[in-house]
Amino acid sequence: MLALDLATALPETVLAVFLLAAFAFAVLTRGDTLTGPIIGATTGVMGALGLWIAFLPAANRSAFGGMLVDDAFARYTKVLILWTAGVVLPMAQAHLRRTGQHRYPFPILAGFAVLAMLLTVSAGDLVALFLAVASLAAALTGLATLGRRTPRATALTLRFTLGLMAGLGLIAFGIAILVAATGATGYSALRATLAVTDGGLAATVGLVLLMAGLAVFAGAAPFHIWCGDMQAGAPGSLAIVLAALPRVTALAALARLGVETQGPAQGDGPLILVLIGGGSLLWAAFAAAGEPHLRRLIAHAAVFGTGLAVLGMAAALATGTAAGMQAALLVLTMQAITLTAALALLTGLEQDGRPVTAVVQLRGFGQADPLRAAALSVLILNLAGLPPLAGVVGVGFTLGALSAAWPWAAAVGAAVLVPFAAGMLRVIFALYTPTDADPPDSTMPALSYAALLGGAAVMLLGLVTTWGTVERAARAAQALWQ
Numbered sequence: 001m002l003a004l005d006l007a008t009a010l011p012e013t014v015l016a017v018f019l020l021a022a023f024a025f026a027v028l029t030r031g032d033t034l035t036g037p038i039i040g041a042t043t044g045v046m047g048a049l050g051l052w053i054a055f056l057p058a059a060n061r062s063a064f065g066g067m068l069v070d071d072a073f074a075r076y077t078k079v080l081i082l083w084t085a086g087v088v089l090p091m092a093q094a095h096l097r098r099t100g101q102h103r104y105p106f107p108i109l110a111g112f113a114v115l116a117m118l119l120t121v122s123a124g125d126l127v128a129l130f131l132a133v134a135s136l137a138a139a140l141t142g143l144a145t146l147g148r149r150t151p152r153a154t155a156l157t158l159r160f161t162l163g164l165m166a167g168l169g170l171i172a173f174g175i176a177i178l179v180a181a182t183g184a185t186g187y188s189a190l191r192a193t194l195a196v197t198d199g200g201l202a203a204t205v206g207l208v209l210l211m212a213g214l215a216v217f218a219g220a221a222p223f224h225i226w227c228g229d230m231q232a233g234a235p236g237s238l239a240i241v242l243a244a245l246p247r248v249t250a251l252a253a254l255a256r257l258g259v260e261t262q263g264p265a266q267g268d269g270p271l272i273l274v275l276i277g278g279g280s281l282l283w284a285a286f287a288a289a290g291e292p293h294l295r296r297l298i299a300h301a302a303v304f305g306t307g308l309a310v311l312g313m314a315a316a317l318a319t320g321t322a323a324g325m326q327a328a329l330l331v332l333t334m335q336a337i338t339l340t341a342a343l344a345l346l347t348g349l350e351q352d353g354r355p356v357t358a359v360v361q362l363r364g365f366g367q368a369d370p371l372r373a374a375a376l377s378v379l380i381l382n383l384a385g386l387p388p389l390a391g392v393v394g395v396g397f398t399l400g401a402l403s404a405a406w407p408w409a410a411a412v413g414a415a416v417l418v419p420f421a422a423g424m425l426r427v428i429f430a431l432y433t434p435t436d437a438d439p440p441d442s443t444m445p446a447l448s449y450a451a452l453l454g455g456a457a458v459m460l461l462g463l464v465t466t467w468g469t470v471e472r473a474a475r476a477a478q479a480l481w482q
Contacts, residue, residue: 008063008070011049011078012118018045019111026104039093039107043086046114050082060479062124066186069124069256076329076476077121077252081245084336085114087451088240091344094445095240106146110241113139117249124260126175126185126210129253133171133217137164140246143238144230156230163226167216174210177202187260194261207261211254211272218250219299220306221279227299239295240343244336247306251332255313255325259480273314274409280307285416288423294359295346297423298339301383304420305335308385308398311413315401316477323404325477326470327397333469334382334394334459341455342379344448345372351440359430364439366432372442375456377428382459384424385417390462393470 006013022041026034053075060071089110096106116136123129141164144157179185181202182193194203212223219227230242258273284304291297309328316324349356356362366373382391395417403410444452 004061005063008061009068009122011053012115012122015045015049015111015115015118018042019108019115022111023104023108026108035096035104035107036093038104039089042107042111043089046082046086046089046111050079050086053082054079058475064128065125066188067125067128068119068122070122072479073252073256073325073476074122076472077248077332078118080248080333080336081114081117081121084244084248084340085110085241087340087447088245090447091340091445091451092238092240094448095347103146106143109139109142109146113143113241114245117245120249121252121256123253123256124187126178126187126190129257130171130175133214133253134168136217136246136249137168140164140242143241146238160226160230163216163223167213167223170209170213170216172213174206174208174213177206178210179206181206187257190261208272210257211276214250214254214257215276215310216250218247218254218306218310219303220276220310221283221303224280224283224299224303224306227303230299239347240340243298243302243339243343244332247302248332248336251306251309251313251328254310255316255328256480258313258317259325270314270318270405273310273317274406277307277310277314278409278412280304280310281413281416281420285420285423289419291423292358292360294357294362294427295343297359297427298342298346298383301420301424302335302339305331305383308395308413309335311409312398312401315398315405318405319401320481321401321404322474322477322481323397324401325480326473327394327401329473329476330397330470331394333473334391334462337455337458338379338382338391341451342376342383344451344455345376345442345444348442348444348448349440350442352438356440359426361440362427362430363433363435364437367434368439368441372452373431375452377431378456378459379452380424380427384421386421390459393462 019042022038026038056070056075058072060069062069089107092106092110096103113136116132116139119132120129120136123132141161144160175185178190181200182190184190184193216223216226227242230239254273280303284300284307288297288300288304291300309331312324312326312328312331314324316322316328318324346356349362351361378389382389385391385395399410399413402413
């Protein structure tokens with residue numbers, strides 16, 4: 001039995017052993033001089049683990065008495081996390097060197113954050129979920145402290161840490177209340193208990209607090225403040241790491257929690273998710289319409305994508321079908337690719353030796369560097385959910401799932417796209433507006449350049465071929481209902 005459990009959790013075990021060995025080797029030898037090799041080795045291990053998980057058998061398995069679940073949904077999100085992290089870490093290396101922070105704790109902490117993310121999306125028990133999220137919060141807090149070089153950065157780090165601790169506290173209180181109300185910690189046991197008795201007000205309060213805590217980590221409204229703050233003020237290396245990875249992890253955990261404890265068309269899950277998702281859409285749309293700060297605008301786009309994904313989950317719970325969950329996975333996949341590719345350029349843009357922070361500072365970049373400006377334009381259009389790019393696939397699937405559950409919600413979602421798209425299009429307008437001042441410039445390493453152009457190319461070709469992503473997302477979503 002133990003052998004089967006360890007085999008199920010073998011990818012996570014391999015990553016944990018590698019990170020411990022890398023940490024010990026760095027401490028006992030030359031320390032910071034090994035930062036580059038550690039980043040390279042960590043990237044290679046994550047890429048290999050992603051390939052391994054992608055080709056695992058399709059059977060659904062569990063380990064340690066159901067505390068960890070290995071199904072198509074977990075494997076899909078794990079591959080997305082590992083491959084995104086494998087691209088993000090080498091991209092962050094250039095920013096680390098430029099700011100004098102090229103030290104070995106960064107890849108080690110980032111690796112442990114990824115390990116916690118893998119455990120979070122596999123959690124099938126409330127105890128396992130709390131331990132995984134607590135480990136994630138500790139690793140992200142450690143990463144944030146590495147960027148404390150100015151008083152403003154220190155203040156942002158403190159706010160970020162307090163936000164994570166608040167989210168973790170909500171999760172802890174929610175779990176405590178749920179366990180007190182139902183006497184169960186496993187998701188399947190919770191579902192069986194709630195099917196017989198709704199658990200009363202206590203179970204509802206516990207579920208609300210637990211979902212709210214996960215929404216903090218996902219950056220969903222009204223718990224989204226840390227997203228804009230960290231994108232606006234964090235070093236480029238940290239901004240790239242925080243752009244997509246915690247969001248994908250928290251929303252995957254939220255999806256599993258909702259489906260495996262509530263089931264289709266049961267409980268208060270759909271209503272809670274509609275409030276979180278709808279609030280995220282509305283806030284992001286109208287905030288983006290007038291946001292002057294460039295990276296904060298990108299954070300608004302990430303919150304908008306979070307809202308779409310959460311609404312897709314709500315539709316899945318309300319209708320009892322996997323279509324909404326498939327839409328959520330597609331939105332998260334497109335967002336992870338697009339945000340990573342866009343920040344590969346935006347975090348390194350400078351004008352007169354200072355970082356570019358305002359949208360208007362992009363003026364003249366289209367004439368100075370047509371290729372990179374065109375790639376950024378494609379990515380911005382994709383974030384806005386406009387055709388003919390791959391981002392419209394996720395938006396279309398989400399609105400279709402919403403129309404099956406609540407036609408009015410689909411209409412509101414489509415209407416909200418208008419002010420949001422208008423706010424995002426300001427970036428493209430600025431790119432191609434002539435200016436007498438020197439245009440911004442960016443010295444990009446080869447990998448960042450490849451990520452920018454590759455991400456734009458994937459989004460351009462997305463309506464022609466999705467390389468099986470739609471089908472894989474459908475199988476992953478269906479696995480939650482089995």
